Ligand SMILES: CC(=O)N[C@H]1[C@@H](OP(=O)(O)OP(=O)(O)OC[C@H]2O[C@@H](n3ccc(=O)[nH]c3=O)[C@H](O)[C@@H]2O)O[C@H](CO)[C@@H](O)[C@@H]1O
């Protein structure tokens with residue numbers, strides 16, 4: 001297994017380019033199942049999750065060429081609409097093939113994704129949405145079996161805004177007969193991006209990115225050619241890294257408008273964030289102490305849960321106590337014990353963490369437990385003033401960050417990947 005070794009204490013300077021958004025690319029790859037012919041995706045990040053999705057689409061009967069930043073997916077009317085456990089367990093977003101498969105092929109058998117490190121993450125809203133469109137759903141032997149000759153447009157009111165739930169039902173509704181209205185939808189930019197792609201395919205999607213989406217279903221959809229939006233979570237992660245290490249960093253292709261909640265918290269703590277040409281500039285003088293700020297995660301446009309772990313590390317630097325409340329996932333503080341091993345003083349009580357900042361961190365061997373927790377440990381390594389940090393189990397990081405250690409090294413950090421280390 002690979003390990004990332006970080007020798008901290010270096011300020012970050014220079015420019016890096018933000019990659020395409022993982023959470024936009026994954027549903028769009030699944031949307032290729034809705035049409036025949038060849039679809040082309042551009043600006044796709046080189047990530048393990050993209051490879052896994054490519055593999056899944058191959059198993060489902062598609063010809064897939066993954067050569068980031070380009071991916072081509074081609075297919076015809078034949079498919080093997082079964083998503084096996086072995087692939088779904090590697091990546092929960094695999095459940096995004098459910099809606100397209102049942103809409104296009106009349107049936108789907110998709111492994112139940114099950115819980116994961118950050119929480120139980122049920123898919124009841126996905127199933128409820130498909131049932132409302134007329135699918136018969138049966139659960140057996142760990143699989144979801146869904147069937148329907150032709151889905152019919154309907155109204156679906158989600159119990160809570162769910163990102164992949166909204167995306168799954170949008171894709172299904174795009175091939176349903178008649179009009180679908182989705183209420184209480186997730187408003188994340190990645191949902192809006194999927195709406196743009198479905199419209200390129202010939203669907204009529206209106207309102208993606210708001211809490212009510214209308215979709216006029218079509219009998220057939222066309223393949224598409226689309227460049228994926230930039231990754232707002234990768235952007236936020238490098239903003240926090242620059243703020244934590246100190247220095248002056250330019251991020252090219254950074255979608256600042258999708259990160260208002262994060263930017264306002266960064267400014268509140270004393271970090272300078274501004275536009276410079278087509279880049280975003282982040283500056284922090286390491287001699288000026290940061291102010292503690294409280295954060296509560298919320299669905300978009302609130303503070304993203306996918307930025308909570310990284311921001312917590314920044315608060316370890318602030319002079320005073322900050323309160324971080326995680327409202328989306330029930331078990332998303334797994335980075336806390338690892339950060340404590342590096343000297344951080346953090347108490348947790350259920351969904352709330354109190355970070356008592358201002359104590360220096362020291363390097364240690366730490367274990368990555370999930371994707372964003374891994375990024376937070378790398379950032380902690382950057383600001384550790386003494387010793388070196390080794391982040392183990394970086395396969396979590398590789399799911400969602402393109403060449404993170406290289407991008408940080410490009411900014412002057414001392415970060416290297418050591419291949420094939422004992423995990
Ligand atoms: C591939 C992708 O885009 N992943 C993102 C997506 O995950 P994902 O789409 O899985 O997350 P959801 O938006 O669905 O989850 C939001 C909340 O709804 C609950 N829920 C969801 C569906 C359901 O059927 N029943 C239910 O109870 C979840 O347990 C959670 O508490 O949004 C999350 C929240 O922004 C992000 O952390 C993930 O990075």
Ligand SMILES: C=C(OP(=O)(O)O)C(=O)O
Pocket residue numbers: 023091092093306371372400
């Ligand atoms: C939780 C995440 O991803 P996934 O939904 O694929 O597990 C994430 O991107 O932080």
